[in-house]
Amino acid sequence: MTGQGSGEGILKKPYIQCINSKCGARFQITDKLIRCPECSDLLDVICDLDKLDPERMKMVFRQRRSSLNPLDLSGVWRYREFLPFTKADLDFVVTLGEGNSPLLDAPKSAGYAGLNNLKIKHLGWNPSGSFKDHGMTVAITQARKLGSKIVVCASTGNTSASMAAYCARCGIRPVVFIPDGQIAYGKLSQSLDYGAKTVQIEGDFDVAMQLVQDLSEDSDEIYLMNSINPFRLEGQKTVIIDILDQLDWKVPDRIVVPGGNLGNSSSYGKALIELKEAGFIDKVPSISIIQAAGASPLYRTLVSSATELLPTKDAFTLASAIKIGKPISWKKALRTLDFTDGWCDVATEQEIADAKAILGRDGIGCEPASATTVAGLRKLRDLRTAGRAEITIDPDENVVAILTGHQLKDPEYTINYHQDNLYEHATYDSVLVEKSGKLHASFANQPVRVKADKASIKKLLGI
Numbered sequence: 179m180t181g182q183g184s185g186e187g188i189l190k191k192p193y194i195q196c197i198n199s200k201c202g203a204r205f206q207i208t209d210k211l212i213r214c215p216e217c218s219d220l221l222d223v224i225c226d227l228d229k230l231d232p233e234r235m236k237m238v239f240r241q242r243r244s245s246l247n248p249l250d251l252s253g254v255w256r257y258r259e260f261l262p263f264t265k266a267d268l269d270f271v272v273t274l275g276e277g278n279s280p281l282l283d284a285p286k287s288a289g290y291a292g293l294n295n296l297k298i299k300h301l302g303w304n305p306s307g308s309f310k311d312h313g314m315t316v317a318i319t320q321a322r323k324l325g326s327k328i329v330v331c332a333s334t335g336n337t338s339a340s341m342a343a344y345c346a347r348c349g350i351r352p353v354v355f356i357p358d359g360q361i362a363y364g365k366l367s368q369s370l371d372y373g374a375k376t377v378q379i380e381g382d383f384d385v386a387m388q389l390v391q392d393l394s395e396d397s398d399e400i401y402l403m404n405s406i407n408p409f410r411l412e413g414q415k416t417v418i419i420d421i422l423d424q425l426d427w428k429v430p431d432r433i434v435v436p437g438g439n440l441g442n443s444s445s446y447g448k449a450l451i452e453l454k455e456a457g458f459i460d461k462v463p464s465i466s467i468i469q470a471a472g473a474s475p476l477y478r479t480l481v482s483s484a485t486e487l488l489p490t491k492d493a494f495t496l497a498s499a500i501k502i503g504k505p506i507s508w509k510k511a512l513r514t515l516d517f518t519d520g521w522c523d524v525a526t527e528q529e530i531a532d533a534k535a536i537l538g539r540d541g542i543g544c545e546p547a548s549a550t551t552v553a554g555l556r557k558l559r560d561l562r563t564a565g566r567a568e569i570t571i572d573p574d575e576n577v578v579a580i581l582t583g584h585q586l587k588d589p590e591y592t593i594n595y596h597q598d599n600l601y602e603h604a605t606y607d608s609v610l611v612e613k614s615g616k617l618h619a620s621f622a623n624q625p626v627r628v629k630a631d632k633a634s635i636k637k638l639l640g641i
């Protein structure tokens with residue numbers, strides 16, 4: 179059987195390279211690097227994909243779906259020829275059977291966004307409930323291969339949950355840094371449950387992110403697991419390969435993804451560059467990145483044609499996962515937009531909240547950050563209707579929207595919306611003490627109280 183259950187198709191000699199074309203320094207794949215030691219820019223992991231036979235590999239990927247080998251059952255390791263590991267390295271793999279989310283139709287969301295062909299890829303249906311598992315299985319495997327004892331991350335909640343889960347599987351010590359009081363409870367509960375040392379710092383995600391970079395530069399013992407670690411992005415690349423496999427390699431016109439620290443969008447661009455260069459596809463989908471209006475550094479950088487990132491000071495959004503003002507991977511995200519002829523746009527708090535409710539009506543549901551995708555699609559449609567021809571989205575385009583996190587990560591947001599009690603700004607001191615910026619519960623589904631007797635219930639239901 180071709181390649182099943184083994185690392186047979188894996189190619190040799192991956193290496194690490196600086197993304198800055200003026201520097202381009204290369205390093206060993208076993209160097210524990212986060213930034214280029216020569217120029218401090220971001221790093222890529224490079225695999226030699228030249229010798230892959232695309233048609234054969236497409237068949238192998240499909241066949242692996244019926245294998246019982248844990249590597250084949252993982253929706254990440256199934257595509258291991260695109261990952262920077264040799265056959266011997268596969269002994270280090272830490273997997274929780276990640277990936278394998280279906281591509282779903284979502285007729286109500288499609289109608290809301292004004293599209294005829296919308297599919298949803300729900301990465302919230304992963305073991306720890308977010309897309310991070312795609313990247314974490316690979317980064318923790320690399321950490322294990324390098325013999326790391328302690329891994330760290332800054333997180334708005336999902337990275338920490340995922341890192342803690344994978345560490346629990348292999349005995350590496352997880353230490354997570356989260357902005358105090360700013361992450362959803364579902365996510366905090368996960369990192370506690372999975373045994374991570376959970377450090378709540380005074381400051382937002384951007385402060386935590388700087389702190390973990392400084393820490394990891396200071397100590398050889400500590401390995402950083404945020405998406406600045408290029409191995410994370412290698413794993414997240416496989417989302418694109420999986421979508422194409424599920425579409426029988428018919429390339430969609432557009433893929434829409436939320437933007438926070440910009441690791442996901444960066445990895446999608448890298449996947450598409452590699453797939454095209456290796457001859458797996460001959461056209462590429464346009465990538466649309468959607469940020470929350472109050473945390474939109476990439477959007478603002480693009481619209482002002484700045485050459486350096488314009489960070490958002492005091493970034494704000496109720497979609498706490500993407501409350502990020504200084505995204506680490508912005509240069510790689512620009513590479514994605516350049517290569518795919520893509521664009522970044524923003525969605526307001528109201529637009530995000532309503533789009534989330536509509537996704538719920540499709541029986542899908544997601545955490546607020548994920549709903550930026552459908553909100554963004556609707557917005558692009560509205561811009562077209564308003565005659566903004568430069569930002570067009572054809573209703574007949576084949577579009578895939580990426581949902582990044584599970585609905586149950588942040589139930590408080592959902593309950594507050596449906597009870598018409600969601601505020602952009604709210605301060606709690608056990609009870610709500612101060613609030614402003616009320617959002618409309620346009621699609622509210624309020625719970626009702628009723629007497630516990632048959633007659634009352636029949637009356638309520640009109641039967």
Ligand code: F0G
Pocket residue numbers: 308332333334335336337338405436437438439440441442443499500545547548582583
């Ligand atoms: N959606 C969800 C649910 C997230 O948790 C994140 C990021 C994003 C979107 C943005 O993805 O950073 O790749 O652009 N969460 C990180 C965390 C920052 O710490 O969990 P990105």
